[in-house]
Amino acid sequence: MSLSLLRYLAIATITLLLDQLSKWSALSNLQMGIPELVLPFMNWLLLLNPGAAFSFLAQGTGWQRWFFTILGLLACIYIVYLLRKSLNDKLLCWALSLILGGALGNVLDRLMYGAVVDFIDLHYANWHWPAFNIADSAICIGAGLIIFGELRKSFGKSPQSH
DSSP, X not given: OOHHHHHHHHHHHHHHHHXXXXXXXXXXHOOXXXXXXXXXXXXXXXXXXXXXXXXXXXXXXXXXXXXXXXXXXXXXXXXXXHHHHTXXXXXXXXXXXXXXXXXXXXXHHHHHHSSEEEEEEEEETTEEOOOBOHHXXXXXXXXXXXXXXXXXXXXXXXXXXX
C-alpha cells in the first residue's frame, strides 16, 4: 500500500473519529428531540434518522436499515478503489477521503443504533433545515470539492478548434 493512499485513508479515519466522537457527545449530553440553543440560527437537537438524507424512507418498516448499510459499505469499497486509481489528483483524493469517512460514520451508526445520529439543527425563524451530523457535512464538502475540481478542469481547458 502506498504512502499516499495511507495518507488519504488517515484523513478518512480522522473524519470518522471526529464524527463518532461528536455523536457520542450528543448521545451523552442531549435529550432526544429537545433543542438546545447554541446560536440564534443553530440548535443542538438529538434525533435518530432511520432513513437516508432528509429522512428519505424513514417511515419504512426496518428494511431500510440494512439496505442503506449495505449500500454504504459498497460505496466505501468503490471509494477506496477510486482513491487507489486517482492518487495523482490531490483534490479528488481529499474529496473521496471526506466522503469515505462520512459514509463509514453513518454506516457505523446504522450498525450500532439502527439509525443515523443527527444533532445539528440550523434554522431561520420557524424554518428548519433537516438535522444533520459531521458525517453528512464531510460527505457534502467532499461532493462540493469534486464538483469544484471538475468545473476547474472544464473551465481550464481551451476550446478546441474544429
